[in-house]
Amino acid sequence: MAVTVMDAPSAWDVLDGVTLPRGYRVEITDGKIIMTPQGEYRWKVILEAAPQIRQQLAARGDILSDVMIDFPSSQYGYAPDLAIIAPGAQRNGCGRFEWHSLEAVLEVVSKSSRDNDFAKKFRLYAECGIPVYGVIDPEAGVCTVHRHPARTGTYADEVEVPFGADLLLPLAGREIAVRTGGFPKAGELS
Template identity: 30%
Template sequence: MSTAPHVPGDYTTVSDPERALKYAIRHIAGDRAEIIEGVITPMSPSWAHESAAEVVRRQITPRLEQLDLVSGSGSLDLPGSQNWYIPDLAVVPVGLAEKTEGALLPDQTLLIVEVGSPSNAETDRVVKRRRYGQYGAPLYLLIDRQERSCTLFSEPTRLGYARESGPHPFGTPVHLPEPFDLDLDTGRL
């Protein structure tokens, strides 16, 4: 098949399965769907899920303003894999966020936060932990609502993360290292 640039409406030029899958997620599945190991997965977080992410966001926001960073839940592409994630919260430099219309890469983030739910807990604990590490996300905070704990992963390697702090039971402060250098209060998670 041809490797010519894709023309909207002409699907004969989409020969690469990864490219086709990521095209589908961006143009057909909508803004609230991820690709996890090749499977398109719709997202519909509960209010409790959103509340946990907001607890973290509110605590880190003053530090983000000082460091010229922004938090959000924009798309992350994992090139060379059939993965396209929408984290519950990611922190990136303001300048990068302002000029990026599409997805960012995990290594362009400073922190990724995922809040586990009954429907996605194992994915966040195993698959995303490994993939975020492989793709260079410096810090990955897993808020595990089923286990009522937080775990911070750091020191990404090609196999995942080399360092793990936790699991810390809810109510135990979790230290976010530089550039954040703050302790998260996990009592309201």
């Protein structure tokens, strides 16, 4: 389902008062509200990764999943699969975190989200200066970590990590290691 977003300070403002159906992921790309069913691979990767990250963060930041983040454009409203929030980050007047609060974003790619995760989100996250952008691809069985964003919409560094190896997320003054051996590969769910 796609609906055009009107100009608003935050892309998410157009959804104020709207009851969204359960079991769907909602994001805003190019001013369109996009709803897709939540996938099993995505959910299992998040379930595996989130507790590992949370434990290592301790009191130095937080982790969120599928929570609205305000970006500096009314045309984009993303709720990253996993977002690592910087220590001391504050919520805005709408009660949401903004792009500059993010230390890292991890997205789990599906067939329906490939264009967004590999192109549109990559460009926006880099333009916004998000230090680490990780793409987890169950179909390929690989994670790709992008670092050193440029305002031109690119990342200077890219490291590929096959499922089974540790995914290292270099954050400010610390590093998070995520064991990927439990991540499901496409076709392996029973």
